[in-house]
Amino acid sequence: MTHSIALQFLNGLSLAALLFLLASGFTLTFGLARVVNMAHGAYYLIGGYLGLQVVVWTGSFSLGVVAGGLSVVAINFAVDRTLITRTKGDPLLQVLLTIGITYVIAETALLIWGGDPMRVPQPDWARGPVVLPGDVFYPRYRFLLIVLGLAVAALLWALYRLTPMGAIVRAGVDDREMTEALGVNITLLFTLVFALAAFLAGASGVLGGAFLTLYPHAEWDILILALVVVIIGGLGSIEGAMAGSLFVGLIDSFGRWLLPEAAGFMLFGPMAVLLLLRPQGLFGRAH
Amino acid sequence: MGRLILLAAIALALATVPMLGNPFWVGLTMQVLVFGLLAVSVDFMIRQVGLFPLCNGAFFAVAAYTVAMLETGGWPTVAAVPAAIAAAALMGMAFGISVRTGGVYFILITLAFGQMALSVATSWTALTGGDNGITNIPYPAVAGVGPTDLSQMFFVVLALVGLMVLVYARIITSQFGLTLNGIRDAETRMVALGYRTVTRKYVAFVISSVFAGVAGVLYAYTNQFVSPAAASLLVSVEAGLMAILGGSGTVIGPFLGATVIMGIRNIVSAMVPGWPILMGLVFIAVVLFLPRGLVGLTGRIKRARP
Numbered sequence: 001m002t003h004s005i006a007l008q009f010l011n012g013l014s015l016a017a018l019l020f021l022l023a024s025g026f027t028l029t030f031g032l033a034r035v036v037n038m039a040h041g042a043y044y045l046i047g048g049y050l051g052l053q054v055v056v057w058t059g060s061f062s063l064g065v066v067a068g069g070l071s072v073v074a075i076n077f078a079v080d081r082t083l084i085t086r087t088k089g090d091p092l093l094q095v096l097l098t099i100g101i102t103y104v105i106a107e108t109a110l111l112i113w114g115g116d117p118m119r120v121p122q123p124d125w126a127r128g129p130v131v132l133p134g135d136v137f138y139p140r141y142r143f144l145l146i147v148l149g150l151a152v153a154a155l156l157w158a159l160y161r162l163t164p165m166g167a168i169v170r171a172g173v174d175d176r177e178m179t180e181a182l183g184v185n186i187t188l189l190f191t192l193v194f195a196l197a198a199f200l201a202g203a204s205g206v207l208g209g210a211f212l213t214l215y216p217h218a219e220w221d222i223l224i225l226a227l228v229v230v231i232i233g234g235l236g237s238i239e240g241a242m243a244g245s246l247f248v249g250l251i252d253s254f255g256r257w258l259l260p261e262a263a264g265f266m267l268f269g270p271m272a273v274l275l276l277l278r279p280q281g282l283f284g285r286a287h
Numbered sequence: 288m289g290r291l292i293l294l295a296a297i298a299l300a301l302a303t304v305p306m307l308g309n310p311f312w313v314g315l316t317m318q319v320l321v322f323g324l325l326a327v328s329v330d331f332m333i334r335q336v337g338l339f340p341l342c343n344g345a346f347f348a349v350a351a352y353t354v355a356m357l358e359t360g361g362w363p364t365v366a367a368v369p370a371a372i373a374a375a376a377l378m379g380m381a382f383g384i385s386v387r388t389g390g391v392y393f394i395l396i397t398l399a400f401g402q403m404a405l406s407v408a409t410s411w412t413a414l415t416g417g418d419n420g421i422t423n424i425p426y427p428a429v430a431g432v433g434p435t436d437l438s439q440m441f442f443v444v445l446a447l448v449g450l451m452v453l454v455y456a457r458i459i460t461s462q463f464g465l466t467l468n469g470i471r472d473a474e475t476r477m478v479a480l481g482y483r484t485v486t487r488k489y490v491a492f493v494i495s496s497v498f499a500g501v502a503g504v505l506y507a508y509t510n511q512f513v514s515p516a517a518a519s520l521l522v523s524v525e526a527g528l529m530a531i532l533g534g535s536g537t538v539i540g541p542f543l544g545a546t547v548i549m550g551i552r553n554i555v556s557a558m559v560p561g562w563p564i565l566m567g568l569v570f571i572a573v574v575l576f577l578p579r580g581l582v583g584l585t586g587r588i589k590r591a592r593p
Contacts, residue, residue: 091391092339100570107563264406279388
């Protein structure tokens with residue numbers, strides 16, 4: 001029994017790690033530029049498929065992760081410059097536009113890679129189990145994903161809270177015009193943050209594809225979870241993305257285990273209650 | 288008055304569709320009417336209240352599933368239909384807490400709520416039949432009288448959708464509808480004037496859920512089959528696109544939008560693989576070139592202004 005609980009806990013943590021990678025980009029993009037990019041799910045999917053292709057060609061998992069991330073950086077750059085800028089900050093239009101982009105990307109992926117679920121091959125060094133204290137056997141890959149998630153979270157947090165660069169980003173989140181007036185090249189800053197967000201989304205597709213598999217409609221499944229993360233944590237907050245991912249990852253894992261029929265309710269019910277008490281999310285500020 | 292004549296003319300023109308004698312076109316026109324009504328429910332929130340809900344597909348689905356379960360379980364239509372609409376309204380009352388937020392938050396929260404309905408539809412197999420759905424839903428019948436074939440069903444749908452459109456026009460021109468516009472344009476001022484703005488937005492949200500529920504009831508009867516596809520997020524999303532594409536804020540707009548989207552779904556999909564790419568391009572094109580919709584493009588049909 002305690003073994004099962006430990007396993008579900010670890011499953012929840014590894015899902016949380018993956019969700020954090022996706023949601024932190026989404027939340028930063030929104031916090032800084034007020035851009036709602038629903039195509040993040042599609043970025044995850046296409047990054048995963050492209051990374052998978054690179055892993056198959058080169059045999060290197062790490063190369064696949066980097067390739068998945070970089071290809072999405074390129075896609076996002078094009079999408080942002082040609083399309084998203086033309087919505088002029090209207091959230092309704094941004095949502096419709098980026099959903100349209102999701103349709104295009106997801107269907108293109110379906111035409112190329114087909115409808116059967118595909119799994120990104122896990123690297124040799126991540127195969128097999130790890131033995132954790134208490135004789136808990138856990139898949140090495142998912143364990144490493146937890147470690148990676150924690151590392152990226154710590155790195156992002158330090159970057160955001162402790163470095164001059166992070167201070168500028170925070171200033172941009174607070175007051176864009178004022179930051180610009182102080183001589184900060186805000187366009188360059190946006191481009192950098194967008195690139196980081198896109199890289200994380202694409203890379204998370206490869207990382208997630210290695211244990212959740214890639215399949216048609218995965219773009220929506222993962223997007224919904226990421227959205228619940230940012231709703232609970234608060235839009236635009238990196239700490240919120242951490243708390244939200246932990247919450248969603250653990251609830252989803254334990255929910256599927258204890259009450260599979262009601263897993264949806266267990267996830268969305270607490271979100272509704274939180275909404276009643278704190279409409280802006282745990283770490284968010286009222287907009 | 289002019290608008291009433293226009294609506295009557297459109298209804299008359301549609302009434303000739305069954306005379307063409309092709310069940311495909313009759314079925315497609317019914318789908319346009321049903322999804323057009325769903326789009327009206329979304330348009331109401333977008334245009335009159337200034338909020339963009341992404342959960343109306345859930346109201347649509349819960350009503351459709353309720354009708355499907357009760358009708359196949361032997362309930363009479365007179366009990367199944369009110370129960371289904373009540374189910375949609377109850378869900379609307381629960382999800383209605385989302386009106387405490389606004390803007391992006393509202394969009395994302397309603398999307399997450401809507402997704403909950405889908406997860407129930409697919410995972411609660413005993414009740415919903417899971418991926419297999421519920422089949423063999425009979426046509427509605429009141430005291431043994433009801434449509435027996437496709438064209439008769441068509442007239443039932445046409446009459447009911449027409450009735451809902453009239454009710455809708457009545458709501459948006461009512462005093463309540465006007466206060467909603469006030470809240471949309473200057474909420475702080477409405478609060479200062481003493482209106483309980485959140486309550487009014489909440490009521491509007493529940494009204495929207497009822498309209499979506501009626502559309503769901505009609506969907507179950509016309510389709511005679513309900514599956515998780517009816518609860519898909521894409522239903523909510525495409526209903527929003529229909530509203531914007533047609534020309535948000537007009538009674539006729541959502542139906543124009545529904546015509547285009549259902550045309551892509553039912554006609555283009557049979558001709559080309561990868562048709563969702565076209566659907567995505569329609570989304571993108573509407574945002575870039577037609578944010579005011581088809582009606583805004585022609586400018587000939589007057590806006591449904593109170």
